[in-house]
Amino acid sequence: MARDRIDVHAHYLGGAVELLFASGFTLAGGYRIPAGWTAENALAFMDRHEIAAQLLSAPWPFAGSDEDPAFARRFCRDVNHDYAELIAKHPGRFGAFTAVPLDSPDVMLTEIAYGLDELGLDGVMLTSNSVGHYFGRPFYEPVLAELDRRQVPVFVHPTDCPHVDVLGFGRPSSVCEYPFDTARNIVNALYTGVFQRYPGLRLILPHCGGVLPTLGWRIAEHTVMGTGPDDADIDPQHVTDVLRGLYYDTALAGTAHSLLPTLQVTDADHILFGSDWPAAPEATVADTIGNLVAFEGFSAEESARVDRGNAARLFPRFA
Numbered sequence: 001m002a003r004d005r006i007d008v009h010a011h012y013l014g015g016a017v018e019l020l021f022a023s024g025f026t027l028a029g030g031y032r033i034p035a036g037w038t039a040e041n042a043l044a045f046m047d048r049h050e051i052a053a054q055l056l057s058a059p060w061p062f063a064g065s066d067e068d069p070a071f072a073r074r075f076c077r078d079v080n081h082d083y084a085e086l087i088a089k090h091p092g093r094f095g096a097f098t099a100v101p102l103d104s105p106d107v108m109l110t111e112i113a114y115g116l117d118e119l120g121l122d123g124v125m126l127t128s129n130s131v132g133h134y135f136g137r138p139f140y141e142p143v144l145a146e147l148d149r150r151q152v153p154v155f156v157h158p159t160d161c162p163h164v165d166v167l168g169f170g171r172p173s174s175v176c177e178y179p180f181d182t183a184r185n186i187v188n189a190l191y192t193g194v195f196q197r198y199p200g201l202r203l204i205l206p207h208c209g210g211v212l213p214t215l216g217w218r219i220a221e222h223t224v225m226g227t228g229p230d231d232a233d234i235d236p237q238h239v240t241d242v243l244r245g246l247y248y249d250t251a252l253a254g255t256a257h258s259l260l261p262t263l264q265v266t267d268a269d270h271i272l273f274g275s276d277w278p279a280a281p282e283a284t285v286a287d288t289i290g291n292l293v294a295f296e297g298f299s300a301e302e303s304a305r306v307d308r309g310n311a312a313r314l315f316p317r318f319a
Contacts, residue, residue: 004304006311006318007046008155009206009251009274010054012037014082014099037278039086043093045277049289052308053092053318056083057125058099059157059279072101076111084119095315097125097155105142112143116152122315123153128178128185132162135185136192148198153247153314155204158182174252179210186212186246187219193232195242202314203246206274208253213261216243240265247314249274250306252284254292268302272311 046054058079062072076099083096098115100108115121124147133139147154158178161167168177182205189195205212212219220239227234243265251274253259262271273292275285298306312319 005049005051005273005307006315007051007054007275007277008204008272008311008314009249009276010042010056011059011276011279012042012056012083012086013058014079039090039094043090045282046093048282049275049285051275053095054275055095055097055122055155055311055315056086057097057155057157059125059127059159061102061127061130061159062099063102063131069103072103073107073111075099076101077114080111080115080119080121083121087121092318095122095318097121097123097153099125102127102130105139108143109146112146116150122317123155125155125157127157127159128181129159129161135189136194137188144194144198144201148200151200151202153202153204155206156182156185157206158210179207182207182210183212183215187215190219190234190239190242191223191227191231193234196232196234196238204272204314205246205248206251206253206276208248208250208258208262208271209246209265212243213248213258213265216240216261216265244270246270247272247310250288250292251276252280252288254288254295256291256295256297259292259295259297263297268298268305269310271306272314273307 042054046052058076062075064071064073079099080096083094083099087094087096098112098119098121100111100115102108112124115124126143128134130139135144158173158181160173160177161181161184164173164177186205186209195201216239220236223234223236223239244267246266247270248262248266249272250259259271275288277285280288292306293303
């Protein structure tokens, strides 16, 4: 079977994952990554679904605690070492986004530099908020400045907002809270001038950006209807330009329900294939791929770029 797709949205928490759960860590969104991930199982899954390569990530916010202040630094360093070893064994099949501890900007910058410069990982993974800090808050400014300087792909995985206990009604956050928090983060970045200050950011938004594309025109129009007292001087064209330049993956979003709104704010060259495996079960991945293949909004050439070509431009070692 031909292996063509480049999957930018796949998860592996490294060999320390069982220690993570044993420590009492609770995952956002009501999920547990299935135990027993192995390279062999992942490669077999990839072959079944014509996936040439996966970009792996650890998709939750990790920070230290009063009981163990160094937990996140230790865990993310272990994960990043595991990624580097896996890539060395299977250089054409796996890549990874650097796992970043969220304790402080300095801690984040240290691990970003280590993952990219020392381990040679392919990008950086951030979450839609870092323990309550969204893009545009002072906490994030040094980190975004560095990512702008490097112009490295940044995978912005959604996570729970700080008020999920009230807003989530006890359901898994992936139902709707994750799509909302992706939009919340990017809207705050837009309205606080993040993309004016850091035009070199190369952000990948999972799940076709959640609800962001559906709200695209509304977000743009509100720049002339009313903004916050401390918001940046932006206009509808700025919002339009930023949304067009972001990247959007198809994980749990490979249907017309998500793709049609996304194609209202960007073009097929900014859509990337994503599976969300193994957080998404294989049957769901197969359904997503089936819907993506059947989608009539792409030409054959555009479908090939969504499957592979667009990601190959962002991650040229897979080209």
